[in-house]
Amino acid sequence: MTDWTARAAELYDGGHRRMLIDGDWTDARSGAVIEARNPADGRLLATVPRADSADIDRAVAAARRAFEGPWSRFTPFERQALLLRIADRVEAEWQDLCLSDTLDMGMPIQRSLANSRRVLGMLRFYAGQAVAIHGLTIPNSFPGDIRSWTVREPLGVIGAIIPWNAPIAGSVWKIAPALATGCTVVLKPSEEASLTVLMLARIMQDCGLPPGVLNVVTGLGPEAGAALAAHPDVDRVAFTGSTGTGRAIAQAAAGNLRRVSLELGGKSPVILCRDADLDRAIPIAAMAVFANSGQICIAGSRLFVAREIQDEVLSRLADQAAALRIGPGLDPATEIGPLISARQADRVQGYLDRGLAQGARLLTGGARAEGPGLAGGHFFQPTVFADVADDMTIAREEIFGPVLSALPFDDLDEVVTRANATPYGLAAGVFTTHLGTAHKLARRLRAGTVWVNMYHAIDPAVPFGGVKASGHGREGGIEHLDEFLDSKAVWINT
């Protein structure tokens, strides 16, 4: 059995880590740094460079040189081989990568380890796609021997910006399809969680990625992030993060007509119909919102429960929430790790206070978690509110914490209207044993993903993304490749 604590001490001892630009491990030109602290105990893990626009310029220039130089000479089969090599190395170093995420952003180690299918699958799925990208021969209306066809060409330099809540998956989701198509990448991880992304970059570099193909630039959102989003030589900004930041990025991109993909926030509904199999539904509905302490974009934070079963569901859900084991992510028994920061804990507390002030009834939780092993960390109790009305703040805004709002409903038409009455549209869950209800709700819910009798399923081959204020564009699946490719039409008069 792995001794996680011993390995953690070996991995990060408070020392300095550099970022990757043009194949070199480098510091910010300014010399400025950011501290990376463990949200479970406040300990300093490492410092990383705090890049600014001058460093972004260097990285984008390196990505452009690599795109036009060595990387453009890689055949699709060579790109495929490289991605497969990377997948094997990521698999070999999986435990360290997961441990790094646990230390840097608090994800319970068991949850982190369980993500391997998705992350390795993503690398291998896009390795497969690298050799399957092709254009079409298209008949045209011209008389004579005029031929036309399309070729699919890589867009160029991708500026990728990701949040802190799933650093490994978040970065691989952008890097794998970009590299498969022949694009190069400048990736800015979140200032809250850069360490694992740097580890991943080292693995990729060791696998033989030419300099400049992947650059990882650490820094703050308003500095390095804004510089990358506004950079004139970036061909597409691929952003995952909050809706507010997404809006700023779309505005920056509109000025120079740059393409943008946006994976943004959510306020996802989960609907428990009166015919749901409750033994199956309740544990899934609980983890739909409490997994990763609620810090996932698809958190099922609005639970619509058929009024007839409300009392039973809420009492069982509250018991389930209260029994979840809170602790540092390093403990393999931990189900609920810390929130990312003191600021986030204050934010969640603010929502709880507003929920109570607006008349919601607290069933369980509702405060920071304290106790042995929790000192110095940002732990929060899984919280369930009943009697929530649709217009309460906790039912409308993304909390990004372990807070569930339960709302009763009477009939299906009503619940569809209410579930859709949100600016967001990322995901939705439905629990029913009635096939017709499953189909009806899957069709009528406005969301990028609808899960029936399950939640959280994300697969490399299946597209994922949002509608409305949850963004546009899709990650995963063959659709994602389109975001990194252009179609060029070629005409020849023979």
Ligand code: NAD
């Ligand atoms: P955030 O928007 O604060 O930050 C995301 C990234 O953007 C970070 O790297 C940050 O440094 C950068 N950034 C911040 N300001 C910027 C600016 N002005 N210009 C350019 N970059 C800037 O989000 P967060 O708090 O890191 O993450 C939580 C949010 O991410 C939640 O809203 C969550 O729903 C969303 N999210 C969405 C998905 C999805 O796939 N739809 C996945 C994970 C997280």
